[in-house]
Amino acid sequence: MPVVTLTVNDELVSGQSGQSLLSLLKELGIEMPTLCHLEGLSDRGGCRLCMVELQGSKRLFAACVTPVQEGMVVYTHTERLNNYRRMILELLFAERNHVCAVCVQNGHCELQTQAAKNGMDSVRYDYLVPDLPMDASHERYVLDHNRCILCTRCVRVCDEIEGAHVWDLMGRGVNSRVIAGLNQPWGDSDSCTKCGKCVQVCPTGALTLRGSTVAEMEKQHDFLKWILTGREKKQWDYS
Amino acid sequence: MARKQTNPREDAAPAAPPSNGKIRLATVWMGGCSGCHMSFLDLDEKLLDLFAQADLVYSPIADLKEFPENVDVTLVEGAIANVDHVKLAKEIRERSKIVVSFGDCAVTGNVTSLRNRLQVDDLLTKVYHEGPGSVPHGDDDDIMPALLPRVIPLHQLIKVDAFIPGCPPDTDRIWTAVSALLAGQPVEFEPEMRLFG
Numbered sequence: 001m002p003v004v005t006l007t008v009n010d011e012l013v014s015g016q017s018g019q020s021l022l023s024l025l026k027e028l029g030i031e032m033p034t035l036c037h038l039e040g041l042s043d044r045g046g047c048r049l050c051m052v053e054l055q056g057s058k059r060l061f062a063a064c065v066t067p068v069q070e071g072m073v074v075y076t077h078t079e080r081l082n083n084y085r086r087m088i089l090e091l092l093f094a095e096r097n098h099v100c101a102v103c104v105q106n107g108h109c110e111l112q113t114q115a116a117k118n119g120m121d122s123v124r125y126d127y128l129v130p131d132l133p134m135d136a137s138h139e140r141y142v143l144d145h146n147r148c149i150l151c152t153r154c155v156r157v158c159d160e161i162e163g164a165h166v167w168d169l170m171g172r173g174v175n176s177r178v179i180a181g182l183n184q185p186w187g188d189s190d191s192c193t194k195c196g197k198c199v200q201v202c203p204t205g206a207l208t209l210r211g212s213t214v215a216e217m218e219k220q221h222d223f224l225k226w227i228l229t230g231r232e233k234k235q236w237d238y239s
Numbered sequence: 240m241a242r243k244q245t246n247p248r249e250d251a252a253p254a255a256p257p258s259n260g261k262i263r264l265a266t267v268w269m270g271g272c273s274g275c276h277m278s279f280l281d282l283d284e285k286l287l288d289l290f291a292q293a294d295l296v297y298s299p300i301a302d303l304k305e306f307p308e309n310v311d312v313t314l315v316e317g318a319i320a321n322v323d324h325v326k327l328a329k330e331i332r333e334r335s336k337i338v339v340s341f342g343d344c345a346v347t348g349n350v351t352s353l354r355n356r357l358q359v360d361d362l363l364t365k366v367y368h369e370g371p372g373s374v375p376h377g378d379d380d381d382i383m384p385a386l387l388p389r390v391i392p393l394h395q396l397i398k399v400d401a402f403i404p405g406c407p408p409d410t411d412r413i414w415t416a417v418s419a420l421l422a423g424q425p426v427e428f429e430p431e432m433r434l435f436g
Contacts, residue, residue: 093347097356100436101349101406107436116433121402122346122394129355129389215436 006072015068022050022063030076033085033114035203036151037064040224042160047151049085049114052076060084082118089115094125095174096132097146098204105205106215111149128174135180137187140210141199143178148206150176154198161227166192178206197223262421263311264289265297266341267331269324270351270390271317275342276300278407279314285414292421306330312420314341314403318351319391323384332397337420341413343406343435345393350406352390359386401426404435 001016008028015024020043025032035047045062052063055073092111100106132145155167166189170179180186199207200219208217230236268276276299296307306327313335319328332338343349354362393399403416416426
């Protein structure tokens with residue numbers, strides 16, 4: 001693949017043509033905040049935390065869905081970007097009922113961690129306090145809409161890795177919901193294989209193991225790399 | 240959109256000398272479980288260092304009825320949940336140089352705000368009508384303060400100069416914040432000390 005040269009935070013760097021800007025920034029050791037991105041799944045540019053400034057354009061670009069280009073001039077942590085990142089996190093907290101102290105994923109939550117890392121010390125917006133249900137119809141897992149940030153990692157892993165496509169989105173804007181099947185109780189879904197991949201990739205306490213209580217839930221993403229290495233390179237590491 | 244929420248008010252002078260040279264410190268218990276105050280007491284021997292530099296002029300552990308004038312630093316535990324909290328919060332703001340949201344309930348509403356999806360009347364029915372005893376209303380009896388329709392974090396009612404997150408904040412966080420305030424510095428936390436929950 002041809003090499004492209006670009007400037008990141010005033011330093012000349014090179015990347016592979018076709019590579020996403022986010023993957024290059026990660027290779028360079030620049031810590032980029034992300035929530036919807038997960039190594040091994042397709043990117044959708046949904047959470048907007050990985051936004052960067054590109055010289056010559058007023059608009060901001062999500063690095064995960066922006067390919068590297070020759071001559072690009074990129075800034076990753078300007079005051080403007082940091083302010084927007086904080087604003088996004090505050091809006092996520094205001095949109096649903098993220099009460100960390102009583103969440104099953106307290107202490108292991110990517111939303112909680114990103115808020116702390118990006119300097120969110122309070123939420124300046126009114127909390128919407130939506131009256132959202134939980135779906136505890138599945139024999140192994142629980143879906144809590146109160147904690148969902150609509151990152152769609154569950155939708156993508158079920159479709160792209162498991163091949164079942166149980167999950168999808170319904171509605172628009174703040175009324176969007178993750179749904180199982182054609183908006184039926186998860187436990188009634190015939191297509192769900194009960195594999196639990198959706199639970200493991202969920203960044204918050206929205207998808208959890210049944211029976212877990214406050215701060216008990218920890219997620220493992222390792223399986224994604226293992227499956228993809230096996231499928232793509234035929235290397236199955238059983239050690 | 241830049242704002243300095245972690246910094247004390249620029250016009251505030253935290254080290255302004257009171258008569259005996261000590262900082263006038265207040266701690267307040269609003270809509271919370273008192274866990275933040277328990278964590279405050281867990282400062283243990285650091286409390287001796289603290290009170291070498293500060294006088295506790297109002298606190299649930301000091302039994303003073305009126306919130307005093309000329310307070311340098313006030314730590315507020317708990318969310319704003321009833322009409323008494325609203326009144327006290329406004330007094331605190333008028334009489335304190337620096338107001339600090341102390342713990343997750345003051346900062347976010349947290350557990351206290353879990354009732355926000357219910358109507359206040361339904362809430363009282365659940366707790367009282369369906370339980371033993373009669374229902375306190377608060378509107379007319381002047382005994383029970385009436386509940387607000389919605390619990391809100393402190394900074395949605397009054398201006399707040401610094402935030403100490405945590406449920407409860409551990410002693411390291413409290414000491415980091417308090418020692419900065421005693422020294423007249425802004426409260427700044429490392430990311431891991433800024434985690435909610």
